[in-house]
Amino acid sequence: xxxxxxxxxxxxILNCLALAALVAFLLWAPGNLDRYKLRIIxxxxxxxxxxxSLNLIYGMTGMFSLGHAGFMAIGAYxxxxxxxTAEQKTSMWILEPxxxxxxxxxAPFLVSLIAAGLAAAFFGWLIALPVLRLGGDYLGIATLxxxxxxxxxxxxxxxxxxxxxxxxxxxxxxxxxxxxxxLVAVLIFMIRLMNGNFGNVLRAVRDDEIxxxxxxxxxxxxxxLAFTIGSFGGGLGGALMGNLITxxxxxxFMIAQTYSLLMIVVVxxxxxxxxxxxxxxxxxxxxxxxxxxxxPITIGSLHIPGIPxxxxxxxxxxxxxxxxxxxxxxxxxxxxxxxxxxxxxxKQRPISERPVSDTKGADAG
Amino acid sequence: xxxSHSAEARKPVLRIRELTLRFGGLIAVNNLSIDVAxxxxxxxxxxxxxxxxxxFNVITGFxxxxxxxxxxxxxxxxxxxxxxxxxxxxxxxxxxxxLFQNETVLQNVMIGSYVRQRGTWWQNLVPFLFPAxxxxxxxIRDDAMKLLERLGLAEQADARASSLPYGAQxxxxxxxxxxxxxxxxxxxxxxxxxxxxESEELLNFIRRLRDEFALTILLIEHDMKVVMGxxxxxxxxxRGLLIADGSPEEIRANPRVIEAYLGxxxxxxxxxxxxxxxxxxxxxxxxxEIAHAGH
Numbered sequence: 001x002x003x004x005x006x007x008x009x010x011x012x013i014l015n016c017l018a019l020a021a022l023v024a025f026l027l028w029a030p031g032n033l034d035r036y037k038l039r040i041i042x043x044x045x046x047x048x049x050x051x052x053s054l055n056l057i058y059g060m061t062g063m064f065s066l067g068h069a070g071f072m073a074i075g076a077y078x079x080x081x082x083x084x085t086a087e088q089k090t091s092m093w094i095l096e097p098x099x100x101x102x103x104x105x106x107a108p109f110l111v112s113l114i115a116a117g118l119a120a121a122f123f124g125w126l127i128a129l130p131v132l133r134l135g136g137d138y139l140g141i142a143t144l145x146x147x148x149x150x151x152x153x154x155x156x157x158x159x160x161x162x163x164x165x166x167x168x169x170x171x172x173x174x175x176x177x178x179x180x181x182x183l184v185a186v187l188i189f190m191i192r193l194m195n196g197n198f199g200n201v202l203r204a205v206r207d208d209e210i211x212x213x214x215x216x217x218x219x220x221x222x223x224x225l226a227f228t229i230g231s232f233g234g235g236l237g238g239a240l241m242g243n244l245i246t247x248x249x250x251x252x253f254m255i256a257q258t259y260s261l262l263m264i265v266v267v268x269x270x271x272x273x274x275x276x277x278x279x280x281x282x283x284x285x286x287x288x289x290x291x292x293x294x295x296p297i298t299i300g301s302l303h304i305p306g307i308p309x310x311x312x313x314x315x316x317x318x319x320x321x322x323x324x325x326x327x328x329x330x331x332x333x334x335x336x337x338x339x340x341x342x343x344x345x346x347k348q349r350p351i352s353e354r355p356v357s358d359t360k361g362a363d364a365g
Numbered sequence: 366x367x368x369s370h371s372a373e374a375r376k377p378v379l380r381i382r383e384l385t386l387r388f389g390g391l392i393a394v395n396n397l398s399i400d401v402a403x404x405x406x407x408x409x410x411x412x413x414x415x416x417x418x419x420x421f422n423v424i425t426g427f428x429x430x431x432x433x434x435x436x437x438x439x440x441x442x443x444x445x446x447x448x449x450x451x452x453x454x455x456x457x458x459x460x461x462x463x464l465f466q467n468e469t470v471l472q473n474v475m476i477g478s479y480v481r482q483r484g485t486w487w488q489n490l491v492p493f494l495f496p497a498x499x500x501x502x503x504x505i506r507d508d509a510m511k512l513l514e515r516l517g518l519a520e521q522a523d524a525r526a527s528s529l530p531y532g533a534q535x536x537x538x539x540x541x542x543x544x545x546x547x548x549x550x551x552x553x554x555x556x557x558x559x560x561x562x563e564s565e566e567l568l569n570f571i572r573r574l575r576d577e578f579a580l581t582i583l584l585i586e587h588d589m590k591v592v593m594g595x596x597x598x599x600x601x602x603x604r605g606l607l608i609a610d611g612s613p614e615e616i617r618a619n620p621r622v623i624e625a626y627l628g629x630x631x632x633x634x635x636x637x638x639x640x641x642x643x644x645x646x647x648x649x650x651x652x653x654e655i656a657h658a659g660h
Contacts (some may be wrong), residue, residue, distance in 0.1 A: 189490060197475050197505055198486035204465045204476045211463040214425060216451030216480025216545055225486075333467060 007339075014338050019184070026176050039174065039244070040288050045179035046240045048280035049186050051264035052235020052273065058262075059270035059333075061192065061226040062206030063132065064140040066258050070147030071234030072241065073154060073253035074123055075116035078166045079239030080248060081105065081160075082112035088169055092162055099159040109173040113182075113239050120226050120235020123150075128227040132220065147258065154250045166249025167242075174244040182240060186233060190273050193229075202226055203271070260287065263315075267322055269329030274336040279329070290314055375402035378581050379549060380422070384433035386416075386423060395605035401549075406575055406582045408588075408596035410616075412626055415602040417585045418460060421551050425457050426450040437549065451480055456547035458538045459555045460585075466527040469633070470518055470537055473526050474509035477544025509544060514550045515577070516540045534565050536570075543578060550574070552584040556591045568594045593617070601625065 017038075029041060050068065057065045082105060089098050107115065131142045154161045161167075193199055204212040205219050205226075212219050242248045260283060268279025290311035297304045322329070377400035386394040394416045401407050409417050422428045424435055426447040435442040442450055456477075465473050482505060484498025492499035513519045516536050521529060526537060535555060542550060555571070556564040568591060575582050586592045592599065593615070599616045601609040603625035607618055616622055 059570075090503070153494075192490045193486065195487040196486065197479055197482060197502060198489065200468060200472045200476045201479050203468055207465045207467055208463050211459070211465065212476070213427075213447040214451060214457055214459075214463075215477050215541065216448045218446075218448045 010342075011338050018135070022180065026180055026347070029176060037205065040284060042174060042179045042244050044281050044284045045176070045183040046174075046237050046244065047264055047284050048183055048277045049179075049233060049240070050237035050261050051268065051280050052186055052190055053230045053237065054261050055194075055265045055268075055270065055273070055276045056190065056202075056233065057227055057230035059265055059272070059276075060199070060206065061202045061223055063223060063227060063282060064136060065143045065150065065230075066140045066255070066262070067143030067147045068234045068261050069126070069253040069255065069257040070143075070150040071120040071124060071231045072238030072252070073147075073150060074120040074255065075235030075238030076242035076248045076253070077114040077154065077161060077167070078119040078235070079109075079112040080170045080242050082107040082115060083109060083171060083173070083243070084167065084169070092165070092168065093158075095163060095165065096158040096355055098162075102160060106170070109171075109243070116239035117232040117236040120238070121232035122357065124231025124234070125228040128224045132223050132227060144255065145257075147253070148356075151250050151253055154253075161250075164250055166247060168247045170242055170246045170248070172243060172246050173304075174240045179240055180245070182236065186236075187277075192274065201310055204269075263319055269331030271333040271335060272329070272335055273328055274330035274334070275331035278331065282330075286318075287311065318336040320362070369590070372576060375404050377401060378403040378436075378438050379583070380436045381420070382434045382436070384420070384423060384435065385431050386419060387427055387431045391603050394423065394430070397605070397607050399600055399607065399610075401537070401581060401583055402598070403581050404575070404579070405597050406571060406584070406595055408592045408599040409583060409585050409602065410592055410599060411602035411608075414604070415625075416605045417602055418553060420602070421553055421585065424551065425455060449481070451545055451547075454543045454546070454548040455551065456542035457551035458535070458542055458553055458555065462534050462538055464526040464534060464538055464541070466525070468526055469523050470513065470526055470529065471506070471509055472508070472579065473537060473541050474512055474544045475505055477541040478509060480545050512540055512544060515563040516543075531558055535559075539574070539642070543574075547580065549581045549583070550578075552582060552586075554585055554587060556586055556588040559588075561590075564588055564591050567591060571595050580615070645650045 003277070029038065033041070050072065054065070054068050057063050057068075081102060084092075085106065086103050089103055127146050131139060131146070134142055155164050157163075194202070201212070201217055201222060204215065204217065205222050209219050212222075238253075241252075245252075264279035264283045265276055266279075267275075267283060268277070269275030293310045293314060294306050294308055296306040379399070379401040381397060381399040384394055384397040385392065397416075397420065399409075399420075409420065411417055419428065423430050424442065426442065426445050426449065428445055433443075437453055437455060440453055442453060442455070445453070446604060465476060468476070479629075482501060484495065485503045488495040488498035489502055492502075510519065510522060513522055516539065518529075518533060518537055518540060521533065526534065529537060539550075539552070539555075552571070556567050559567060571584070572581060572595060584592075584596070596613060599609075599611065599613055600607060601616060601619070601622050608621045608625055609619045611619070
């Protein structure tokens with residue numbers, strides 16, 4: 001018991017130290033890094049938020065969803081429409097006039113973030129009710145369809161969304177403090193959620209639905225809930241993204257966006273919070289770093305012209321390699337623990353009973 | 366054995382009335398009526414394909430009966446979804462063990478307690494605002510640990526469920542079912558895959574369960590030693606029909622049961638089996654014989 005207390009205190013101190021290190025980095029970064037690097041650092045946090053929310057749906061609860069770009073779009077549009085001023089809106093809507101009720105709708109940034117999350121969660125809940133009765137690949141196709149329908153709606157509902165022209169001049173509210181603040185909040189949320197008994201229940205629904213129902217779990221309700229929470233995260237991430245890039249249009253939220261999030265989750269490890277963060281760091285930096293292969297390269301007398309889209313080819317190959325050689329991703333379902341750095345004092349207890357094969361052998365013989 | 370006498374005094378807690386289940390043209394359960402007395406251990410036996418597991422699936426809400434009703438302690442279970450049946454106090458295990466393989470032994474049991482948990486998921490996100498929910502969460506962990514201790518699984522609390530030996534997995538499945546605080550437990554072939562020594566231990570284990578957890582137990586089993594050893598009352602099914610109902614002694618002597626197990630030519634089958642005494646024993650104890658042959 002005493003040892004357990006010590007461990008808790010130790011972990012608390014180490015967590016505080018890690019947080020302090022993050023704060024120190026965030027203080028140091030803006031003065032010492034150029035804008036391009038800062039943008040990537042921001043994107044890492046936002047992609048981690050998006051990856052975590054997709055992981056909650058896919059990795060933790062086992063619902064194969066391809067609709068995350070749709071939730072991002074809802075979040076980005078809701079947040080931007082609330083932040084933009086009336087003058088900005090009137091000058092931007094050139095094809096058709098903006099809906100009058102929307103013109104004077106205005107909210108501060110933080111409120112718009114929450115509204116973005118809630119709007120995405122509402123849509124998530126709405127489509128979850130019919131769609132979550134499906135399972136496996138069917139669910140993937142249905143959610144994919146939802147995201148596409150949503151994107152086409154955005155293109156065509158010009159009075160609300162300014163159609164394919166998109167929204168420009170969104171104030172750049174997302175700085176590294178904002179994105180990492182949100183990431184820490186989402187991380188704490190996820191850790192508390194998954195470490196509680198409700199986290200066990202989510203994994204139970206994923207692993208064996210029939211057994212979960214026998215244990216008195218309303219699996220449909222549980223899945224709808226997890227899907228709704230995950231959609232909230234998608235909306236939040238979309239809003240942060242919009243306020244980072246300062247311009248959004250429907251093309252940003254195509255299926256490719258969902259795929260890169262899926263890559264983060266799968267490479268990091270389905271069902272692992274740590275994995276999603278690691279996946280976000282790797283995939284986000286690599287997506288940027290691999291841009292060099294698209295530039296013309298001259299090695300001595302050899303001249304290779306830049307091929308646009310080349311990084312996606314390399315990326316796909318990397319993904320195939322992950323799926324072939326390490327299907328469970330970097331972390332599998334494991335989580336980071338401070339215990340990794342401290343040798344264990346208690347020995348592994350031997351399992352006294354015979355293994356399965358022995359029991360079976362005795363019965364057959 | 367005063368079981369039969371005490372069973373008479375007990376009231377039925379589970380009443381199955383005129384239950385019929387059709388899958389298209391196939392009648393899986395045909396006009397079945399069963400009463401299970403409170404606090405008893407009842408066996409449901411019959412040849413393969415008799416419809417025993419189907420009856421379990423109807424009771425626990427996985428199948429909706431075509432006709433008839435299931436009533437538990439005065440509450441209608443007919444048509445309720447599985448999770449509501451569990452809330453009503455009925456829990457079960459599966460013929461092919463269905464543990465949450467990737468979870469630890471302790472987590473498996475904690476998942477069982479969730480059905481009685483009052484604190485909600487969002488309350489547990491901010492435990493300092495909802496101390497009652499936080500306390501409940503701790504109690505669930507402690508209670509799960511105590512349950513594992515009682516069933517002799519405490520040592521492996523942090524091991525993954527899939528890493529347990531077979532017998533321990535069966536016990537864990539029972540522990541998980543008990544965590545839902547049932548009044549009625551359905552065991553689907555608890556002795557499957559066990560050697561004779563293990564099934565011998567199982568007899569005492571099942572009796573202990575009934576006594577310590579104040580349960581009524583209905584079990585499906587093919588191992589006749591287990592059935593005859595532990596059940597106070599036995600129901601026999603064949604091709605969806607209830608063909609016999611009585612004490613172990615009565616069932617052992619019932620010609621219809623012998624016929625169901627061995628087919629029309631009962632004496633022949635007995636001869637084939639070599640040492641068949643009264644036909645029934647030889648054929649029905651196939652499993653037992655196989656087990657004995659090895660020792």
